[in-house]
Amino acid sequence: MASQPNSAFESLEHQLVSLISERLLETRPDFNADSNLYDNGLDSMAIMQLLVLVEEKYRVAIPEGDLTRQNFSTTRHLAELIRESSARAA
Amino acid sequence: MNIVDLIFSKADRGAVALIADGIELTYGELITRTDAASVSIAAAQAARIGLDCPNGIAHVVLALAIVRAGKCLVPIASELARPERARLIKETGIGAIVDAAGQVREIPLNGELGFDEKTLEALNPAFIRFSSGTTGRSKGIVLSHESLLARVTAANRGLGITQADRIVWILPMAHHFAVSIMLYLLHGATTIIVGSHLAEDVLGAGRIHGGTILYGAPFHHALLAGDASGLPWPSLRLAVSTAAALPLATAKAFESRFGLSLSQGLGVIEAGLPMLNLDAQKEKPASVGRPLPDFSVDIRDGEIFVRGPGMLDAYLTPWRTRDEILEKGWFRTGDLGRIDLDGHVFLEGRSHSVINVAGLKCFPEEIEAVLCAMPEVRLARVVGKTHSRVGAVPVAEIVPRDFTHPPKLSALVAHCRAALARYKVPVEFKIVESVPLTPSGKIRREETAPDLA
Numbered sequence: 001m002a003s004q005p006n007s008a009f010e011s012l013e014h015q016l017v018s019l020i021s022e023r024l025l026e027t028r029p030d031f032n033a034d035s036n037l038y039d040n041g042l043d044s045m046a047i048m049q050l051l052v053l054v055e056e057k058y059r060v061a062i063p064e065g066d067l068t069r070q071n072f073s074t075t076r077h078l079a080e081l082i083r084e085s086s087a088r089a090a
Numbered sequence: 091m092n093i094v095d096l097i098f099s100k101a102d103r104g105a106v107a108l109i110a111d112g113i114e115l116t117y118g119e120l121i122t123r124t125d126a127a128s129v130s131i132a133a134a135q136a137a138r139i140g141l142d143c144p145n146g147i148a149h150v151v152l153a154l155a156i157v158r159a160g161k162c163l164v165p166i167a168s169e170l171a172r173p174e175r176a177r178l179i180k181e182t183g184i185g186a187i188v189d190a191a192g193q194v195r196e197i198p199l200n201g202e203l204g205f206d207e208k209t210l211e212a213l214n215p216a217f218i219r220f221s222s223g224t225t226g227r228s229k230g231i232v233l234s235h236e237s238l239l240a241r242v243t244a245a246n247r248g249l250g251i252t253q254a255d256r257i258v259w260i261l262p263m264a265h266h267f268a269v270s271i272m273l274y275l276l277h278g279a280t281t282i283i284v285g286s287h288l289a290e291d292v293l294g295a296g297r298i299h300g301g302t303i304l305y306g307a308p309f310h311h312a313l314l315a316g317d318a319s320g321l322p323w324p325s326l327r328l329a330v331s332t333a334a335a336l337p338l339a340t341a342k343a344f345e346s347r348f349g350l351s352l353s354q355g356l357g358v359i360e361a362g363l364p365m366l367n368l369d370a371q372k373e374k375p376a377s378v379g380r381p382l383p384d385f386s387v388d389i390r391d392g393e394i395f396v397r398g399p400g401m402l403d404a405y406l407t408p409w410r411t412r413d414e415i416l417e418k419g420w421f422r423t424g425d426l427g428r429i430d431l432d433g434h435v436f437l438e439g440r441s442h443s444v445i446n447v448a449g450l451k452c453f454p455e456e457i458e459a460v461l462c463a464m465p466e467v468r469l470a471r472v473v474g475k476t477h478s479r480v481g482a483v484p485v486a487e488i489v490p491r492d493f494t495h496p497p498k499l500s501a502l503v504a505h506c507r508a509a510l511a512r513y514k515v516p517v518e519f520k521i522v523e524s525v526p527l528t529p530s531g532k533i534r535r536e537e538t539a540p541d542l543a
Contacts, residue, residue, distance in 0.1 A: 023503050024512070044260070044287040045169060048309060048448055049512060052483055056517055061478075064316020069288055 012079045019057070020075060024050055033075040047072055054078070060085040093216055093235045094124070094158040097275045105253060107275060109299055110147050110283035117278075120151065127155035130194050136185025137211060138162040138218065140178075141264075143190040145283060149263045150271055152188050157235075162215040165264035169511040178220045181407050182230055183207070204407040213403045217268060219359055220406070221451070230406025231359050233268060241362035241400025242273040248355075248366040248382040249328070251303065253278035256325075258301035260284050260292060260310060265450070269362050270305065289317035300325045307333040307449035308340050309480050311352055315343035323348055330366065332357045333449025334481040335437055341375035354378045356394075356437070361421050364396040370434055377434040378427075387435060388420065394427040394435065395420040443535050445474035445482050452514040454535060457484055460509045466490055466497040471525035471533050472516060486516035487525050496521045 013033040021027040025041045042050070050072070055061060062085045071081045101107075103118030115123075131139060131152075139161045143149045156163045164182050166175060178184075183203045186196045210232065217233040233241075251257070257274050259281050274281045284295045287310050295301065302325050304314075311331055329344070331352045345351045351371035356378040357363050365387065367379030381387045385398035397420045404411050415421065426438045440446075443454050454472035461470035469489040474482035490496040499519055506515040526534040 022500055023507075023515070044285075045262075045450075045513065047287065048480060052477065052480060052517055055479070056483075064289070064313055065318035067288060067313055067316065068290060069286070 012082065013075055016054070016075045016079055016082075019053060020050065023053060033079070035074060037072055037074060037078075042072060050078075054082060058082055058086065060089060091214070091235050091239070092158065092160065093238050093272065093276075094154050096239065097154075097272070098124075098158075100276070100278070102253065102278055105278060106280045108147050108150060108281050108283060109256075111285070113147065115147055120154075120275075123151045124154045124158060127151055127192050128159040130192070131155050131161060131186075131188060132159035134161070134186040134194050134196055136161065136196060137207065138164050138182055138184050138215075139194075140164045140166045140182075140184040140187040142166045142168070142187050144168055145259075145263050145285065146190075147283065148190050148192070150275075150281075150283075152190075152192055153263070153267060153271075154275075155192075156188065157216050162210075162218055163267075164218045164220060165267065167262065167264035167511070169513065171508060171510050173509050174511060182218055182220055205409040209409075210404070210406075215403065218406060219265075219268075221359070231402045232404040232406055234403045237400045237403055238268055238272060239276075239400075242269055242276055244382060244384040244399045245269050245363035246273055246277060247384060248363065248368060249273070249303070249330075251277045251279050255279040255302045256282055256300055257303040257305065258282050258284060258292060258296045258299075260287055260306055261449075266305075269357065287313060289313045290319070293317055293319070293321060293323060296323050296326060297321060302327045304329040306331065308336045309334075309448040311336075311344050312340045312479065315340060315347045317347065326350055328353060330355050334446050336375060337478070338375060345372070345375075351375060356423075356425070356435070358396065358421070358423050358425075360402045360415075361396050361398065361423070362400045364398055365435055367434070370432070374430075374434055374436075377430075377436050379435065380433045381435075387429070389427060389429055389435075392426050392428070392438070394423045394425045394437075396423060397421065443474075445472075445484050447483060447513045448480040450511075450513045452484065452511075454484065454533075457486065457506070457510065457514055457516065458533065460506055461486060461488065461502070463509075464497060464502070464505050466492070466495070466501070469525055469533075471535070473535055475517075483517040484514060485518040485520070487520050487522045489522055489525060493523075 017033055021031055027040045060082055071077050098121050101117035105117050106114050107117045107120045108115040139156045141152055143152055153163055164184055186194050188194050214234045215232050216235045216238055219231045221229055282295050282299045282301055284292055308331055329352050332355045336354050341352050353367045353371050355363055355366040364385040365378045365381050367377050388395045427435050429435050444451050457472040458470045461467050467488055468491045471487045472484050475485045477483045502519050528534050
């Protein structure tokens, strides 16, 4: 993953923004990769479901120690976490 | 008898009852707030009152106020989708809803009730927990003041909670209140309400406030066990794992992280807490332990039956009394299990199709019914797919009406989200040509979940 061009990184954020607004949260109209997820309704139950969705979709296992408030604060942080987990697995 | 009156009459007014968001509420303050809230609740005509309030001090105050006012408390879980909420209100015959601000909104009864109000009132009901399900499945567990007292008393013979205990609380109160918050209050303990499941928050609260007891699902324990801070939690004396089978890896990780073994318990909404692993946590982490002193357990044809105090008083719809539900005093749990020579019980799945998502339960039939309501869907099959993190997740197979125009993923998701609580929305949807049926034409579910990889 680390060797992929920047456009692929962009697309992961975009995919996640769509995933979160279509499948998880009632996001605000201006929701984007830098929006605060907690302000958009990410509660404890939603964190669990987001984890299930991204782990299924991207075939990654995010270590428990990385499940921090900071890593779930925005879609961009989450994308970074997925990339790291994916790189570790590779 | 009113159980809240009993709690308050025993309370040490100076002791701390609740801690949340940096606020400490003493029992004296809890009584004052509950009394104030119960005035407008008592004035409502309704016999059954819904509580629509997130976890927090307000939830506890308002729940107690409803019960103290002699009304029957019906928690309304926040994750319910609109149709699910409407069904709960209609089938329990809620006459008023209290919101998080304590505002009481009376609502007109709509349609016939599936039970006789006088018969219900004669039971002295304190609490109705409405579970989702399909037509014909028993819904609405009725607990009287007497049964509540009996079951929390019996449960505490295992938990041993005293005034010295501080319970770290992370589970949704709309799902867990009776054999938890009520129990803690009755025994004068302090409940620390934490608004997050993240390890840093749970561990932080436990350390700051000296938490002695933790109650959670395996998912929560796995998060804690993965905490990388290395900070100890020395005050923790009992960590109960409930709601879903505890994976061995989680048990081991928790033990090595905190130096304390998780105790698996079997909580049954109809029966309270009949089993808790208090003597073989380390050697047999997969066991839910022996029955607590007031309970007996029996395994019949592989299914767990329990007997003991504080059993439910009735199912609301369809109406069935305790005598009709119990089989010569025994309650059939629906859990499959075995018992070893030392009397330790092990769970081995469910006798029916319930899917347990990190402790939140749903039935495949209700999800299938929602999917089949879409015009583009001819048949749907939902099964629980084993998931390492949350136990199981619902996955769906869809037989479209028109294979040239199968429903889009986004449409399926949108449709499910409008009708179902979020955790019930399938994680995967797969378009298939057919689903396995029984000879009588029902969906076959006993086969293992499809591999959607």
